[in-house]
Amino acid sequence: MVHNWKLWLGLLLLVLLFASAAVGPLLIDEGATQPLYAAFNKPPSAEFPLGTDDVGRDLLALLVYGLWPTLSIGLIAGTLGTGIGTVLGLVSGYFRGPVDVVIRTLSDIVLTIPLLVVLILIASFTRTTTIEGTALIVGFLAWAGPTRALRAQVLTLRERTFIQMAQLSRLNNFQIIFLELLPNLLPYILAGFIDAIAGGILASVGLQLLGIGPLLIPNMGMTLNSAFAGGAMIRGFWWWWAPPVLVLTVLFLSTFLITLALDEIANPRLQSAA
Amino acid sequence: MTLRYLTFRLFIFALIIWVAASLNFLLPRLVPGDPITAMLNRMEDRGATVNNQEALIAAYRERFGLNSSLAVQYGRYLASVLRFDFGYSITAFPATVSSIISNSLPWTIGLLTVTTLLAFTIGIVLGALFMWRGTPVLLRLTTWFLIIIAPLPYYLIAILLLFLLGFTLRWFPPTSASLVNQITTVDWQTVLKIVQYSMLPALSILLAAVGSWALGMRAMMITVQGEDYITLARAKGLSERRIMLGYAMRNALLPQVTALGISLATVVSGATLVEVVFLYPGIGRALLTATNNLDYPLIQGITFILVMSVAVGVLIVDLLYPLLDPRISYERR
Numbered sequence: 001m002v003h004n005w006k007l008w009l010g011l012l013l014l015v016l017l018f019a020s021a022a023v024g025p026l027l028i029d030e031g032a033t034q035p036l037y038a039a040f041n042k043p044p045s046a047e048f049p050l051g052t053d054d055v056g057r058d059l060l061a062l063l064v065y066g067l068w069p070t071l072s073i074g075l076i077a078g079t080l081g082t083g084i085g086t087v088l089g090l091v092s093g094y095f096r097g098p099v100d101v102v103i104r105t106l107s108d109i110v111l112t113i114p115l116l117v118v119l120i121l122i123a124s125f126t127r128t129t130t131i132e133g134t135a136l137i138v139g140f141l142a143w144a145g146p147t148r149a150l151r152a153q154v155l156t157l158r159e160r161t162f163i164q165m166a167q168l169s170r171l172n173n174f175q176i177i178f179l180e181l182l183p184n185l186l187p188y189i190l191a192g193f194i195d196a197i198a199g200g201i202l203a204s205v206g207l208q209l210l211g212i213g214p215l216l217i218p219n220m221g222m223t224l225n226s227a228f229a230g231g232a233m234i235r236g237f238w239w240w241w242a243p244p245v246l247v248l249t250v251l252f253l254s255t256f257l258i259t260l261a262l263d264e265i266a267n268p269r270l271q272s273a274a
Numbered sequence: 275m276t277l278r279y280l281t282f283r284l285f286i287f288a289l290i291i292w293v294a295a296s297l298n299f300l301l302p303r304l305v306p307g308d309p310i311t312a313m314l315n316r317m318e319d320r321g322a323t324v325n326n327q328e329a330l331i332a333a334y335r336e337r338f339g340l341n342s343s344l345a346v347q348y349g350r351y352l353a354s355v356l357r358f359d360f361g362y363s364i365t366a367f368p369a370t371v372s373s374i375i376s377n378s379l380p381w382t383i384g385l386l387t388v389t390t391l392l393a394f395t396i397g398i399v400l401g402a403l404f405m406w407r408g409t410p411v412l413l414r415l416t417t418w419f420l421i422i423i424a425p426l427p428y429y430l431i432a433i434l435l436l437f438l439l440g441f442t443l444r445w446f447p448p449t450s451a452s453l454v455n456q457i458t459t460v461d462w463q464t465v466l467k468i469v470q471y472s473m474l475p476a477l478s479i480l481l482a483a484v485g486s487w488a489l490g491m492r493a494m495m496i497t498v499q500g501e502d503y504i505t506l507a508r509a510k511g512l513s514e515r516r517i518m519l520g521y522a523m524r525n526a527l528l529p530q531v532t533a534l535g536i537s538l539a540t541v542v543s544g545a546t547l548v549e550v551v552f553l554y555p556g557i558g559r560a561l562l563t564a565t566n567n568l569d570y571p572l573i574q575g576i577t578f579i580l581v582m583s584v585a586v587g588v589l590i591v592d593l594l595y596p597l598l599d600p601r602i603s604y605e606r607r
Contacts (some may be wrong), residue, residue, distance in 0.1 A: 209429060
């Protein structure tokens with residue numbers, strides 16, 4: 001685990017993103033994210049290192065202040081999706097029987113339905129414009145993957161001797177699930193959580209490209225949306241669209257590296273051949 | 275395959291369709307305010323004056339059956355959805371939602387089927403070669419690069435390609451927006467034009483998808499390498515090439531083929547946002563027009579079709595799978 005460079009590189013990138021989200025706003029005035037703060041459509045200069053957009057917002061300020069909202073969509077959606085998924089996966093895998101059939105069938109259905117499509121439908125009707133609202137919708141739709149993954153793990157774990165031992169020592173089901181099973185599932189839950197963070201951000205930015213979702217608060221998707229609406233690409237204003245693309249690229253790479261590493265740790269054969 | 279499994283699978287299919295249709299019915303009714311008043315308000319926002327609002331609203335309620343009980347409305351709605359009747363588009367008024375959808379579907383299906391098959395073929399070959407000692411370093415590096423960009427969402431790769439190949443190097447037309455208007459007759463030149471204008475969306479999907487196929491194939495090859503029959507083949511003194519092609523690759527391919535089935539099943543909804551970036555005239559672009567104009571009937575129609583196409587595709591894959599891999603049986607389910 002210590003020698004897995006993918007894990008450390010991924011974590012480093014992720015920590016850097018969170019650190020910039022925390023420290024950045026201390027260095028830049030929040031007023032700079034408001035329209036009419038500066039001249040319109042200015043290329044990068046000493047005063048505005050990333051230029052300004054078509055309503056005079058400082059693009060560096062938008063980037064810095066937009067980081068945390070973007071990350072928080074992922075965190076809220078990821079926590080919700082992984083949380084629900086963990087509970088359902090544990091219950092489904094441990095108790096089996098009719099509960100399992102119902103949960104498995106439901107998660108099969110949710111896995112079949114393209115998430116982004118349902119998200120578009122719900123978001124366009126409820127006209128969600130807040131970060132939290134979008135994150136909640138994404139999170140409530142994101143439990144099926146973790147449920148299936150954890151259920152599969154529980155099915156193999158529950159046949160192991162230490163679980164049989166626990167049952168013989170008259171621990172109740174609640175204790176077995178939370179004290180015996182849960183700790184053994186932590187790497188899988190962590191991998192699912194990291195995946196869900198990326199999934200939540202991917203979905204919310206996707207919504208914003210379609211012009212729905214949280215477009216009022218600075219975040220990566222909002223800048224991308226306004227850049228496309230403002231014809232940044234055709235007019236050659238790379239400083240408008242490139243920074244959010246870069247941030248999102250770093251974000252998706254880091255989560256990918258972490259899940260890849262966790263996969264190798266759980267399945268050492270993959271590592272030896274790398 | 276047992277009859278019991280078949281019935282269960284069809285039941286799940288029906289359930290998905292029912293959930294999608296009911297969501298479409300419920301959502302507009304859960305949101306406060308009624309659609310007609312909202313639409314009139316929007317018209318007034320845009321500077322139109324609407325006389326006799328009360329009478330208009332009453333007439334509309336009568337016309338769309340909003341005065342009947344909720345149960346009756348629901349029944350009617352389900353019946354019309356099953357006939358693919360989603361009513362009229364608000365923005366393109368005389369056009370029906372289903373005509374808009376059927377005009378854009380072939381574009382999406384064509385683009386995605388070709389790119390999915392290409393990505394699969396290139397991906398598994400690269401993934402398999404990765405495990406072979408004789409593979410040149412350059413090819414290895416290319417595969418690594420593709421694997422590294424695999425987690426990026428399609429739309430990010432699309433944006434980067436649009437900038438690089440569309441606007442900076444100008445290799446391909448940056449948008450396919452004008453594509454439909456240019457098609458008058460069907461001849462070689464038209465076909466060439468379609469290919470030319472579809473290059474950027476196609477390349478984006480390819481670049482984004484090849485890596486994950488390669489990664490999956492590589493993992494399967496590693497698993498297969500540890501199997502006894504590979505050791506036996508080696509002990510028999512077979513050439514590395516033969517072991518690789520006839521023993522390792524063949525067996526590693528099977529799970530990949532299943533995955534291909536599933537990804538072909540999601541062909542319609544697979545790259546909606548790539549279409550948005552390039553304004554490619556498929557279902558994604560129709561969805562963009564719909565969301566930009568809050569054209570609710572169109573949004574509902576498109577989302578329903580997207581969900582249904584996946585459900586149909588996955589159903590077909592599930593029913594075909596036992597034919598492909600005889601070890602799989604649904605007896606025990």
